[in-house]
Amino acid sequence: MRYNQPMKRPARESLVIVGSILAGALLASWQAVAKTLTQAITAVSEQRAWQASAIPDRVILTVTATPATAQAVTWRTDTSVAPGQAVAQLAPASAYPKFAEKAQIFIAHTEPLLTDLAPTHCHSAVFTNLKPETLYAYRVGDGTNWSEWFHFRTASDKPKPFSFIYFGDAQNDIKSLWSRAIRSAYSELPKASLLLHAGDLINTRKDAEWGEWHYAAGWINGMTPSLPTPGNHEYSGTKTLTPNWRAQFTLPENGVPGLEETCYFVDYQGVRFVSLNSEEKQAEQAAWLDTLLSKNPNRWTILLFHRPMYSSAKGRDNKELRAQWLPIIEKHRVDLVLQGHDHTYARSQNLKMGVNTQSRDYGTVYVVSVSGPKMYTVEREPWMQRAAENTQLYQLVTVDGGALRYEARTVTGEVYDSFELKKRRNRPNLLIERGPKTPERLGEPSKQ
Numbered sequence: 001m002r003y004n005q006p007m008k009r010p011a012r013e014s015l016v017i018v019g020s021i022l023a024g025a026l027l028a029s030w031q032a033v034a035k036t037l038t039q040a041i042t043a044v045s046e047q048r049a050w051q052a053s054a055i056p057d058r059v060i061l062t063v064t065a066t067p068a069t070a071q072a073v074t075w076r077t078d079t080s081v082a083p084g085q086a087v088a089q090l091a092p093a094s095a096y097p098k099f100a101e102k103a104q105i106f107i108a109h110t111e112p113l114l115t116d117l118a119p120t121h122c123h124s125a126v127f128t129n130l131k132p133e134t135l136y137a138y139r140v141g142d143g144t145n146w147s148e149w150f151h152f153r154t155a156s157d158k159p160k161p162f163s164f165i166y167f168g169d170a171q172n173d174i175k176s177l178w179s180r181a182i183r184s185a186y187s188e189l190p191k192a193s194l195l196l197h198a199g200d201l202i203n204t205r206k207d208a209e210w211g212e213w214h215y216a217a218g219w220i221n222g223m224t225p226s227l228p229t230p231g232n233h234e235y236s237g238t239k240t241l242t243p244n245w246r247a248q249f250t251l252p253e254n255g256v257p258g259l260e261e262t263c264y265f266v267d268y269q270g271v272r273f274v275s276l277n278s279e280e281k282q283a284e285q286a287a288w289l290d291t292l293l294s295k296n297p298n299r300w301t302i303l304l305f306h307r308p309m310y311s312s313a314k315g316r317d318n319k320e321l322r323a324q325w326l327p328i329i330e331k332h333r334v335d336l337v338l339q340g341h342d343h344t345y346a347r348s349q350n351l352k353m354g355v356n357t358q359s360r361d362y363g364t365v366y367v368v369s370v371s372g373p374k375m376y377t378v379e380r381e382p383w384m385q386r387a388a389e390n391t392q393l394y395q396l397v398t399v400d401g402g403a404l405r406y407e408a409r410t411v412t413g414e415v416y417d418s419f420e421l422k423k424r425r426n427r428p429n430l431l432i433e434r435g436p437k438t439p440e441r442l443g444e445p446s447k448q
């Protein structure tokens, strides 16, 4: 090579060919190695993968009926942590690292939970007499084996702007694929005050699935209170509520007797959230809801339940449930109904008797969404303002005085749907579409 001659760049085609040869060679050698190792690789057993120990895991905050002054926490250990030994410590959060000197101790309530994998203990504590709008630090343990310190902020005791995240069914491949829904949602809205789950958090009664669910959410669950409602898959197999539910969630018991921690309500900074259990005692819940909403001092009312009033997937209409609950929803002019079950996305405008009112008459916005990877086909109906198939989504909702702003986002963070509801004196909510005007995701991605 002569100095005065510029180096000739290899043609792009040659580079591609060389790259392909190298990649092919690497793949072939990896396959050869993998083949020889296959016999040595075995799956880690579920018992081992999701084994409890004396170190707390599955730490989760859940809403209480008085979120300005009380906060519930639940966690899991093996059975070596006996009833009476489990405790939680709580202190006002401070940048001073020795804040724990001022910590109070709460003795936990311990519930045995026998799963398909092992006997475990679930422990819970309810922090009470808290100050509204205050940042606290807490940890859980047995005096020797502790969790890390987590922070949470109590609610205001009066109406004040806040945001929450709502997830449709997680249900399948929870560790592998639902994890990206909760993590993306949290990264987009880390100051969310609540995490709503519209049922079918898991697929079967297997404890490994709950292990995946807690793993996917990780420390997010220790920082932001959850507000879950059960779906049919929490009832799978024996048609009774999975024992994991009440053992691992510490939720209000202010609903229909017999449906404790599944049918309940919480007033949060000007919003009445109601969780209804779509799997049991539907008529009793209709009567209870009617009474509950007759005296409602909150400006906004949001319902959360699993089986939708208006189905978004083929052949899944819930006629009987609709006959029982819809008249109450319409009578009390519920603002927003958040649902799951149909493994698709569909969102209405203000809907009354199944017809869009275009904000001219009182109506309710209904949403069906899905956050996990299991997908069904949308059955297009006139009430659907925006729909999707084959798309994992989560929803970010902000309530700010007389305005409610809603966004559905894909797990890759794109805004897929958004609208705003505005309260108007003695008139129906005004619904303003905010787009985006991108094509709907209907069908397989390759066909779009």
Ligand SMILES: [Fe+2]
Residues within 6 Å of the ligand: 200, 231, 232, 233, 306, 340, 341, 342
């Ligand atoms: Fe379901």
Ligand SMILES: [Fe+2]
Residues within 6 Å of the ligand: 169, 171, 200, 231, 233, 341, 342, 343
């Ligand atoms: Fe489901």
